[in-house]
Amino acid sequence: MSIAEAPAAPKTLEVDxxxxxxxxxxxxxxxxxxxxxxxxxxLDWFNRLHFQDCRDRAHWPPSAVPxxxxxxxxxxxxxxxxxxxxxxxxxxxxxxAWRLPLTLPLAPLMYVPGVTWxxxxxYLWVAKNRYDLVPCxxxxxxxxxxxxxxxxxxxxxxxx
Numbered sequence: 001m002s003i004a005e006a007p008a009a010p011k012t013l014e015v016d017x018x019x020x021x022x023x024x025x026x027x028x029x030x031x032x033x034x035x036x037x038x039x040x041x042x043l044d045w046f047n048r049l050h051f052q053d054c055r056d057r058a059h060w061p062p063s064a065v066p067x068x069x070x071x072x073x074x075x076x077x078x079x080x081x082x083x084x085x086x087x088x089x090x091x092x093x094x095x096x097a098w099r100l101p102l103t104l105p106l107a108p109l110m111y112v113p114g115v116t117w118x119x120x121x122x123y124l125w126v127a128k129n130r131y132d133l134v135p136c137x138x139x140x141x142x143x144x145x146x147x148x149x150x151x152x153x154x155x156x157x158x159x160x
Contacts, residue, residue: 016062016083018050022099023061023079024092025072028053031134032126033076043100049078075127090116090123 024040026033037051052059054072061079065086071077075089078096087095094116097107110119126133 017059018061020081021048021050022081022095024049024051024096025054025060025067025077025079025086026051027073027076027130028055030130032130035134036076040096040100043102045101046099048099049096075123089127090120093119093123 024037026037028034040049041051050061052061054060054069054077057069060067062083063079063086064084065079067077067079067086071088076092077086077088078092079086080095094107094110097103097110109115
């Protein structure tokens with residue numbers, strides 16, 4: 001049998017739509033999240049990040065870390081370019097700060113003792129109250145997130 005006749009290997013992972021980029025998974029129905037993404041896109045001069053609405057499960061990147069809708073709706077996640085990690089919340093901002101030119105000088109300050117703890121507390125408060133902080137349009141903010149998250153199960157990066 002020649003190489004051309006060799007049977008194809010079975011496909012085990014889905015194709016990565018944005019190889020080599022960090023994928024920011026955010027709540028696309030949240031006005032505050034949408035504003036944050038617009039700012040991050042302007043700061044991403046070297047196009048190192050791809051922004052993806054976490055509610056669009058069909059376009060989640062492959063990930064060694066299981067992705068869960070409930071957690072994605074609670075905190076923004078960044079699936080790293082190697083697809084081996086998915087920092088969430090404040091840790092996702094720390095990860096991005098090292099990759100955006102204007103935030104690079106601030107990145108080391110995000111790790112000063114106590115700053116991570118305070119940053120995480122602030123992030124979690126803002127994330128929990130985000131629908132009250134920014135006006136809602138089109139009724140998206142009226143959705144029962146607990147009910148939606150319960151309807152969606154965990155998903156791993158194995159393409160299933």
